[in-house]
Amino acid sequence: xxPSEQTHPRTEHLDVIIVGAGISGIGAAYHLQQQCPEKTYxxxxxxxxxxxxxxxxxxxxxxSDSDFxxxxxxxxxxxxxxxxxxxxxxxxxxxxxxxxxxxxxIHHQHTVLSAEWDSGQQRWTLxxxxxxxxxxxxxxxxxxxxxxxxxxxxxxxxPEWPGMANFExxxxxxxxxxxxxxxxxxxxxxxxxxxxxxxxxxxIANDCEHVTMLQRSPTYFRTAANANELADTLRxxxxxxxxxxxxxxxxxxxxxxxxxxxxxxxxxxVKRELIENVRSHLGENFDVEKHFSPxxxxxxxxxxxxxxADLFRAVAAGKASVVTDDIDCFTxxxxxLKSGVELPADIIVTATGFHLSSPGEIPFTVDxxxxxxxxxxxxxxxxxxxxxxxxxxxxxxxxSWTLRVDLLSDYICRMLNHMRDHNLxxxxxxxxxxxxxxxxxxxxxxxxFSSGYMMRxxxxxxxxxxxxxxxxxxxYFVERDLLPTAALDDGILQFTPKIN
Ligand SMILES: Cc1cc2nc3c(=O)[nH]c(=O)nc-3n(C[C@H](O)[C@H](O)[C@H](O)COP(=O)(O)OP(=O)(O)OC[C@H]3O[C@@H](n4cnc5c(N)ncnc54)[C@H](O)[C@@H]3O)c2cc1C
Numbered sequence: 175x176x177p178s179e180q181t182h183p184r185t186e187h188l189d190v191i192i193v194g195a196g197i198s199g200i201g202a203a204y205h206l207q208q209q210c211p212e213k214t215y216x217x218x219x220x221x222x223x224x225x226x227x228x229x230x231x232x233x234x235x236x237x238s239d240s241d242f243x244x245x246x247x248x249x250x251x252x253x254x255x256x257x258x259x260x261x262x263x264x265x266x267x268x269x270x271x272x273x274x275x276x277x278x279x280i281h282h283q284h285t286v287l288s289a290e291w292d293s294g295q296q297r298w299t300l301x302x303x304x305x306x307x308x309x310x311x312x313x314x315x316x317x318x319x320x321x322x323x324x325x326x327x328x329x330x331x332x333p334e335w336p337g338m339a340n341f342e343x344x345x346x347x348x349x350x351x352x353x354x355x356x357x358x359x360x361x362x363x364x365x366x367x368x369x370x371x372x373x374x375x376x377x378i379a380n381d382c383e384h385v386t387m388l389q390r391s392p393t394y395f396r397t398a399a400n401a402n403e404l405a406d407t408l409r410x411x412x413x414x415x416x417x418x419x420x421x422x423x424x425x426x427x428x429x430x431x432x433x434x435x436x437x438x439x440x441x442x443x444v445k446r447e448l449i450e451n452v453r454s455h456l457g458e459n460f461d462v463e464k465h466f467s468p469x470x471x472x473x474x475x476x477x478x479x480x481x482x483a484d485l486f487r488a489v490a491a492g493k494a495s496v497v498t499d500d501i502d503c504f505t506x507x508x509x510x511l512k513s514g515v516e517l518p519a520d521i522i523v524t525a526t527g528f529h530l531s532s533p534g535e536i537p538f539t540v541d542x543x544x545x546x547x548x549x550x551x552x553x554x555x556x557x558x559x560x561x562x563x564x565x566x567x568x569x570x571x572x573x574s575w576t577l578r579v580d581l582l583s584d585y586i587c588r589m590l591n592h593m594r595d596h597n598l599x600x601x602x603x604x605x606x607x608x609x610x611x612x613x614x615x616x617x618x619x620x621x622x623f624s625s626g627y628m629m630r631x632x633x634x635x636x637x638x639x640x641x642x643x644x645x646x647x648x649x650y651f652v653e654r655d656l657l658p659t660a661a662l663d664d665g666i667l668q669f670t671p672k673i674n
Contacts, residue, residue: 188216197228199321203215215315216279218284219280233370234378236373239373240479241402244427244577253415284305288536300312317586318565320566322566325627342507344522363385364385365389365525368525372478375488379494389465397482408422427577464498532631556582560604563601584658642656
């Protein structure tokens, strides 16, 4: 049955539609309710459950790689250990939903297929597939709040290698991990060495005959106990948990900022420290230089954190090993490397990343014109030139994503209240003649952040000029001071009076 043939005649109209019920969408809903209580809204999500990333990913060991004091919201205290499992994150999000009566606003299994802006009506109309009834229904709204994350949920990224079809075992991507994958007693090769591989390898190592982490090039890792001394002390002193949350957030941010600055100022020293730390876990006989000494600067890609050094403990115990080499081809029985070595495998896990998803994953039109997001310029890293009444929540790449969701939500709510107070119906970031001649820069600076998923898709992402407000700010401290006071009446945001 072709769902497009079954367009539902009714259009449901809301003041705001939030797309995505992940950590961003739930945060946006909370702030909207708090700061714009008169607004009607709904959340549309393609999945059958809340949580986004934390529902999609079910591979063994799945956990956050940043601390949950800062990955959690500023308004809801985190009471656990810094690194949180997916189950703990979902419980936290569920509490936010229940405490704020958000669930009744969520439409699950509703996939947004397209978004059309009509200036005459000052509204977006969305075509939405209700996966349960297989019907397409229209929703319309005045403001569209895109909280759809940054990668495609349906399928992870797996490169094509010669001979893949010949492999007699199973090939699995962590993003679509089969519930019944029988890895006990099997030889598993995990391709990749990012946060996902580093989580998965120790989580399955004890059950497998052996796990090999196969990487083309090394990654930086930091290790520490999964505990926060300051939080533990404050908790012992019976300090209210909201205070503990705020104090620990500030401390974590302070420490991270100091580390980031050091990584930029003295990259060689920081590199040496990181590598020496790995050596302390693996011993003098392990070839740390070969396997854990990346060619890029620390922090040029996201730095993976290993709680309790579990990856290194699995390697030291002989349950897991690390191979640094290029893949020549897949064979019937495993992987042949460029060095000629063969890695036997029953299961190959391709922890090779994502397909980045720009907001244009679904077609957007403005007054009948298809929006090419790569041709748009971002306004404060959340709106786009020529695209009215729309914001995309894109979090920090180095600091916790949610820090930015809280800040941007305040900003969007302030904008919505400004429009209400001044009887305005639309807001469109519009380049001034002087902006239009400025050189354009990519969504992220390649020298500053070079992760593969980002580099593969920069040509699809919006661009920036690189000076405010035409900039994706990457520093939390800068934006924390900038956004709350950023003028709305700046001559760049073009408002139109409300029709009717
Ligand atoms: C394994 C893993 C670990 C991570 N750990 C961290 C970490 O520790 N710290 C950190 O800061 N970041 C981390 N990230 C990045 C993480 O994805 C973000 O921080 C955050 O979870 C993104 O939340 P989100 O709500 O913006 O998007 P998502 O979690 O991606 O949720 C988006 C939701 O939108 C829905 N959606 C998308 N398109 C449509 C559509 N067309 N119609 C309807 N619904 C749609 C999806 O179904 C999904 O539910 C991690 C990512 C992964 C994959």
